[in-house]
Amino acid sequence: MASQLKTAEMQLLGFGHASKGFSIESLADAMGLKKSEWMKLRNLDDLKPNDKQSLDDKFQVKVCKCSRVIGIKNGICMTCNGVR
Numbered sequence: 001m002a003s004q005l006k007t008a009e010m011q012l013l014g015f016g017h018a019s020k021g022f023s024i025e026s027l028a029d030a031m032g033l034k035k036s037e038w039m040k041l042r043n044l045d046d047l048k049p050n051d052k053q054s055l056d057d058k059f060q061v062k063v064c065k066c067s068r069v070i071g072i073k074n075g076i077c078m079t080c081n082g083v084r
């Protein structure tokens with residue numbers, strides 16, 4: 001139950017933050033969100049595409065045309081072999 005309360009708290013904080021007109025980047029900073037955490041959370045359906053893009057840019061996440069995340073190793077998509 002504790003984690004549910006925590007989740008509710010984070011959601012309310014996030015909503016309050018957004019309703020004041022702050023950007024999703026400043027929200028991520030306020031939460032202390034790390035890139036590794038973003039990588040696990042970025043597929044949430046509730047995120048607007050442009051907000052997702054904002055955090056992808058913030059964390060320098062490169063996404064291929066096929067919508068797979070491109071590995072930082074060589075900049076080539078491991079799924080379709082395409083380059084962004």
Ligand SMILES: [Zn+2]
Pocket residue numbers: 064065066067068077078079080081082
């Ligand atoms: Zn691809």
